[in-house]
Amino acid sequence: xxxxxxxxxxxxxxxxxxxxxxxxxxxxxxxxxxxxxxxxxxxxxxxxxxxxxxxxxxxxxxxxxxxxxxxxxxxxxxxxxxxxxxxxxxxxxxxxxxxxxxxxxxxxxxxxxxxxxxxxxxxxxxxxxxxxxxxxxxxxxxxxxxxxxxxxxxxxxxxxxxxxxxxxxxxxxxxxxxxxxxxxx
Amino acid sequence: xxxxxxxxxxxxxxxxxxxxxxxxxxxxxxxxxxxxxxxxxxxxxxxxxxxxxxxxxxxxxxxxxxxxxxxxxxxxxxxxxxxxxxxxxxxxxxxxxxxxxxxxxxxxxxxxxxxxxxxxxxxxxxxxxxxxxxxxxxxxxxxxxxxxxxxxxxxxxxxxxxxxxxxxxxxxxxxxxxxxxxxxx
Numbered sequence: 001x002x003x004x005x006x007x008x009x010x011x012x013x014x015x016x017x018x019x020x021x022x023x024x025x026x027x028x029x030x031x032x033x034x035x036x037x038x039x040x041x042x043x044x045x046x047x048x049x050x051x052x053x054x055x056x057x058x059x060x061x062x063x064x065x066x067x068x069x070x071x072x073x074x075x076x077x078x079x080x081x082x083x084x085x086x087x088x089x090x091x092x093x094x095x096x097x098x099x100x101x102x103x104x105x106x107x108x109x110x111x112x113x114x115x116x117x118x119x120x121x122x123x124x125x126x127x128x129x130x131x132x133x134x135x136x137x138x139x140x141x142x143x144x145x146x147x148x149x150x151x152x153x154x155x156x157x158x159x160x161x162x163x164x165x166x167x168x169x170x171x172x173x174x175x176x177x178x179x180x181x182x183x184x185x
Numbered sequence: 186x187x188x189x190x191x192x193x194x195x196x197x198x199x200x201x202x203x204x205x206x207x208x209x210x211x212x213x214x215x216x217x218x219x220x221x222x223x224x225x226x227x228x229x230x231x232x233x234x235x236x237x238x239x240x241x242x243x244x245x246x247x248x249x250x251x252x253x254x255x256x257x258x259x260x261x262x263x264x265x266x267x268x269x270x271x272x273x274x275x276x277x278x279x280x281x282x283x284x285x286x287x288x289x290x291x292x293x294x295x296x297x298x299x300x301x302x303x304x305x306x307x308x309x310x311x312x313x314x315x316x317x318x319x320x321x322x323x324x325x326x327x328x329x330x331x332x333x334x335x336x337x338x339x340x341x342x343x344x345x346x347x348x349x350x351x352x353x354x355x356x357x358x359x360x361x362x363x364x365x366x367x368x369x370x
Contacts, residue, residue: 001237003188004230007195011224014199018217024209031216032203039196045189052186 010038022086030082037078047071051137059137065106067137073105080173096162100173103159108180110152113138114145115185124185156181195223207271215267222263232256236322244322250291252322258290265358281347285358288344293365295337298323299330300370309370341366 017034020027040046047070054063080101084094113131117140121128131138139148159177163170202219205212225231232255239248265286269279298316302325306313316323324333344362348355 001234003191004234006188007191007223008225008230010192010195011220011228011230014216015220015224018213018220024213027213028203028209028216031199031213035196035200035203038192039200040193043196045193045196049186049189 020086022088026085026088029085033078033081033085037074042070043074044071047074054137056135057137059142061142064137064139064142068106068109069102072109073102076105076108077101093166096165100159100162100177103155103162104177104180107152107155107159107177110139110148110155111181111183113140114148114152115183117145119185152181205271207273211270211273214270218263218266218270222259227255228259229256232259239322241320242322244327246327249322249324249327253291253294254287257294258287261290261293262286278351281350285344285347285362288340288347289362289365292337292340292344292362295324295333295340296366296368298325299333299337300368302330304370337366 013034014031017031018027020030036043038044040049047067050063051067051071054067059067077098078101080097081094084097089097113136115124116128116131116138119128130136131141139151143151156177160174163173166173198219199216202212202216205215221228223229225234232252235248236252236256239252244252262283263286265282266279269282274282298321300309301313301316301323304313315321316326324336328336341362345359348358351358
């Protein structure tokens with residue numbers, strides 16, 4: 001029943017997308033975007049498979065970025081791009097949203113893994129230290145906490161750069177990016 | 186991994202549909218059609234849930250038809266309707282394809298359940314008698330073999346009637362319907 005419920009929710013998503021109140025051309029692009037982001041190549045399922053296979057191994061930074069890009073950044077990116085497509089964004093604007101999403105997605109995951117080490121369970125509101133206990137592959141484990149935080153900062157700066165052409169319209173997205181690196185839980 | 190593979194195939198289907206070589210409006214309709222046919226309300230997943238819940242109970246003919254309609258006929262219908270939409274069929278033509286699909290889908294399942302009783306494993310090429318052994322809900326169990334075969338014949342006649350307006354173009358579909366009730370395995 002749990003598997004059927006999962007399958008049903010996945011199917012339901014596409015039924016909802018097919019009824020969006022925007023031109024059919026945009027709806028089709030959004031379907032493709034969500035399908036790729038959840039799929040096997042650079043998508044969430046592909047990332048999860050590589051993550052499972054990487055458990056208890058010593059993965060490279062390249063593999064780690066693939067996992068974060070696919071498991072975390074892909075869906076954040078798809079959300080941003082889908083919103084843009086729904087609102088009628090031009091190709092160039094969609095490209096900026098995509099690059100912004102990738103950067104904050106990677107930054108989000110790095111900060112998440114750092115907080116798992118530096119914060120207490122009480123501060124996080126969930127069990128801290130789980131990654132170390134389960135030998136999960138993370139940036140802090142691979143390059144240390146300081147280098148990880150520097151990488152997250154650099155990614156957020158990259159993200160900001162992608163928003164320049166949107167001007168004040170992008171203020172909410174900027175706040176979101178800032179929140180991702182400054183949050184303490 | 187098996188669950189991820191299933192999720193991946195489901196997602197992949199929509200990625201493929203989004204790239205079909207037909208107008209975006211038709212592609213969106215096909216996405217909606219497939220999503221509904223595999224979904225919870227009158228779709229394959231809904232039918233499977235009711236089927237699981239009906240095991241070892243004494244279900245009504247109404248519930249049995251819901252299961253067959255959802256688990257078997259929905260996907261056959263979606264295949265026919267999607268082909269029609271892809272080829273640019275008009276609303277009226279799509280309605281005929283839909284009614285044809287429902288009728289042959291129900292007939293297919295009835296014949297399948299009859300063969301499970303009347304044929305040997307060797308004739309079927311798979312284990313016969315499985316439905317009876319597992320107390321599966323079937324038409325033969327509910328109304329007997331003769332009444333079941335009559336119902337299948339009536340459904341195929343209904344199906345033929347839906348094809349009238351297509352003339353000779355529908356010859357392949359007619360052959361398909363005939364095969365479904367005349368097959369011995």
